[in-house]
Amino acid sequence: MLAYVARRLFFALPTLLAVMTLVFVLVRIVPGDPAQTILGDQASQEAIMALRERLGLNRPLWEQYVDFLQSAITGDWGASMVTGQPVLGEIANVLPYTIDLTVASLILGAVVGIPLGVWSALHRNRLIDYVTRIGSLLGLSFPAFVSAILLLLIFSIYLNWFPVISAGDRSDPLERLENLALPAINLGLIMAAYITRVTRSSMLNVLGEDYIRTAQAKGLPHRSIIWIHALRNALIPVVTVVGLYLGILIGNSVLTEIVFNRPGLGKLIVGALGQRDYTMLQGLMVIYTFIIIIVNLLTDLTYGLIDPRVKYS
Amino acid sequence: MAAAPSQSVTQSDVALDVRGLTTSFYVGGHWYPAVRDVSFTLQKHETLALVGESGCGKSMTALSILGLVPPDTGRVEAEAILFEGRDLTRASDREMREVRGDGISMVFQEPMTSLNPVLTIGFQVSEALRHHRGLSRREASARALDILEQVKIPSAASRFNDYPHQFSGGMRQRVMIAMALACQPKILLADEPTTALDVTIQAQILELLRDLRRDTGMAMIFITHNLGVVAELADRVAVMYAGQIVEIAEVEHLFARPSHPYTEALLRSIPRSDRDTAELYTIPGQVPPITRMPSGCRFAERCTYRQDRCAGDQRLTSLRDAPTHAVRCWRRTGGDLPTVGAADD
Incomplete structure (x- = not known):
């Protein structure tokens, strides 16, 4: 299995290179001059020219490209064009917040979504099922920023249970949880809505399988049939959806991070876009690609945990 | 008459x-x-x-x-x-x-789909014993192994923890029969x-x-x-x-x-x-x-x-x-x- 992981990562290298090239080109196609943006409208032409020179923006494109690749491989992703801080350092500062948020929403989504989906499937076409299905549809169609604002209003402003600004100290476990709670609930409920729907339909499929009838013919109690025989099979498509959705979730966390004023990759990327921070954007997109590759790999490894028919070769 | x-x-x-x-x-x-x-x-x-x-x-x-x-x-x-x-x-x-x-036990027609693909055959055979006879996991496994030998699964002991997809159709049907016979119906x-x-x-x-x-x-x-x-x-x-x-x-x-x-x-x-x-x-x-x-x-x-x-x-x-x-x-x-x-x- 280690060999499989190593091979997968090795084959991810061309993907990373392609993405880096694409990112390099894309960032330079976007209209707007970073020197102008950094210095503002009032800056003199000389100052702008000097800054362009200093940032290397006057050199030929291919030179910039080779330089970009070389330094990226050696771990030097350059400094932010706006703050002057190393890109990698800035990303490393906020990455833990993003990982916290993603993992917490995933856990919340699974803990709420899987039992709800099973419950809904077992009460197919009865009141519980309808309520769950409508609820999950609402969860899917409700914009994340609206629910975020509602959560803030209720739990932070009226009830005063959680901080309004979720950018506290990560090293203090209690504070870390406090800051995580509302953003994670916000994204977790959307996640739960997805998982509920997939679990329900997958569970309904599995309950019609021959091996469920075999389990019934053995005289097993209902709970063994549901939780041992059916659920494990039903989880296979759920893993697929979670894997796909995790990529989207990392992207979707942008609005949540903004509303809760929480550091994270999403906020960083919006800031970098607004300020034409080429180097920061390059670094962020490569990191995103890397994250997606890792998530896909983890998804494939999870299949192996659930389904013994999956072989890593 | x-x-x-x-x-x-x-x-x-x-x-x-x-x-x-x-x-x-x-x-x-x-x-x-x-x-x-x-x-x-x-x-x-x-x-x-x-x-x-x-x-x-x-x-x-x-x-x-x-x-x-x-x-x-x-x-x-x-x-x-x-x-x-x-x-x-x-x-x-x-x-x-x-x-x-x-x-009363039942053996079904399709051995390919009637066994649970994500559970080992040992588990599936011993399950009924644990449930109906209240045997411990170990006792049930020992008994399940006996039955798998009785239905002539070759080297049953080493295949006990294998999954259904690792067996041929005929062997799977033997497993199905072993499952049905586990509690001596x-x-x-x-x-x-x-x-x-x-x-x-x-x-x-x-x-x-x-x-x-x-x-x-x-x-x-x-x-x-x-x-x-x-x-x-x-x-x-x-x-x-x-x-x-x-x-x-x-x-x-x-x-x-x-x-x-x-x-x-x-x-x-x-x-x-x-x-x-x-x-x-x-x-x-x-x-x-x-x-x-x-x-x-x-x-x-x-x-x-x-x-x-x-x-x-x-x-x-x-x-x-x-x-x-x-x-x-x-x-x-x-x-x-x-x-x-x-x-x-």
């Missing part, structure tokens, strides 16, 4: 007594019986074959006995299904669960256990079932559409057509003297190597659809001997000179003799 077969044996010899079983399905707003008024007794240590073509209700009969007909689409009604002094038609869900896999319902297998494997599985029946003394209801298998394995045969039993007899009687026109036609349609036949015999026409069953004999439309009287009610009735041989055809029984077993209508 011919005695009904069920009266010729004492109640203590009877493993299962099915009386007036009707299983209906909800189709387009109405309930239609897929199994209609099926009655038979199964003696202890006996193998009864249920024979008939696809859709004749033979599998549904077995599922009805175990209470495994999907409740949202199917409905089981019976005068009584007596097993060990209990009427299964009146048993609670909990009581039915106690019977399933313990007193009194009755095994075998629903076309060899149909999905290669011919050579079929013979092995049949031999295994025959050996196991001899060693354990269990009674068996063997469902098949293959009359060759019936001749090899069964003591008695019930031929089903369109949801009804049309003929029931000891296996030698049935082959020597098929008395229902459908049985006769079935026997004629077996390909034989000792006769020079250019074409295989086929029964003309089709089984009437469940939504449009004729009121009289259900086979009449396809029957070469059809007469006006066939439109009247047909009862399963013993032959005058063979009390254990009953037929649902007035031509053989005169149509005025008492019915077999429980009341027929």
Whole structure:
């Protein structure tokens, strides 16, 4: 299995290179001059020219490209064009917040979504099922920023249970949880809505399988049939959806991070876009690609945990 | 007067007594019986074959006995299904669960899909033991291993933690049989256990079932559409057509003297190597659809001997000179003799 992981990562290298090239080109196609943006409208032409020179923006494109690749491989992703801080350092500062948020929403989504989906499937076409299905549809169609604002209003402003600004100290476990709670609930409920729907339909499929009838013919109690025989099979498509959705979730966390004023990759990327921070954007997109590759790999490894028919070769 | 077969044996010899079983399905707003008024007794240590073509209700009969007909689409009604002094038609869900896999087990047709793909075969075989016998994980595993050896899984110990996909079709069916036999059931319902297998494997599985029946003394209801298998394995045969039993007899009687026109036609349609036949015999026409069953004999439309009287009610009735041989055809029984077993209508 280690060999499989190593091979997968090795084959991810061309993907990373392609993405880096694409990112390099894309960032330079976007209209707007970073020197102008950094210095503002009032800056003199000389100052702008000097800054362009200093940032290397006057050199030929291919030179910039080779330089970009070389330094990226050696771990030097350059400094932010706006703050002057190393890109990698800035990303490393906020990455833990993003990982916290993603993992917490995933856990919340699974803990709420899987039992709800099973419950809904077992009460197919009865009141519980309808309520769950409508609820999950609402969860899917409700914009994340609206629910975020509602959560803030209720739990932070009226009830005063959680901080309004979720950018506290990560090293203090209690504070870390406090800051995580509302953003994670916000994204977790959307996640739960997805998982509920997939679990329900997958569970309904599995309950019609021959091996469920075999389990019934053995005289097993209902709970063994549901939780041992059916659920494990039903989880296979759920893993697929979670894997796909995790990529989207990392992207979707942008609005949540903004509303809760929480550091994270999403906020960083919006800031970098607004300020034409080429180097920061390059670094962020490569990191995103890397994250997606890792998530896909983890998804494939999870299949192996659930389904013994999956072989890593 | 011919005695009904069920009266010729004492109640203590009877493993299962099915009386007036009707299983209906909800189709387009109405309930239609897929199994209609099926009655038979199964003696202890006996193998009864249920024979008939696809859709004749033979599998549904077995599922009805175990209470495994999907409740949202199917409905089981019976005068009584007596097993060990209990009427299964009146048993609670909990009581039915106690019977399933313990007193009565079932082996299904498709070994490829009837085993759970994500659980080891060792777990699947030992599960019923842990549940019904309250054995610990270790005790159940030891017993499960014995059974897997009994059904002749090669190097069972090393394969105990393998998954179903690592076994061939024949081996999977052996695992299915091991699962069914784990709690030493009194009755095994075998629903076309060899149909999905290669011919050579079929013979092995049949031999295994025959050996196991001899060693354990269990009674068996063997469902098949293959009359060759019936001749090899069964003591008695019930031929089903369109949801009804049309003929029931000891296996030698049935082959020597098929008395229902459908049985006769079935026997004629077996390909034989000792006769020079250019074409295989086929029964003309089709089984009437469940939504449009004729009121009289259900086979009449396809029957070469059809007469006006066939439109009247047909009862399963013993032959005058063979009390254990009953037929649902007035031509053989005169149509005025008492019915077999429980009341027929």
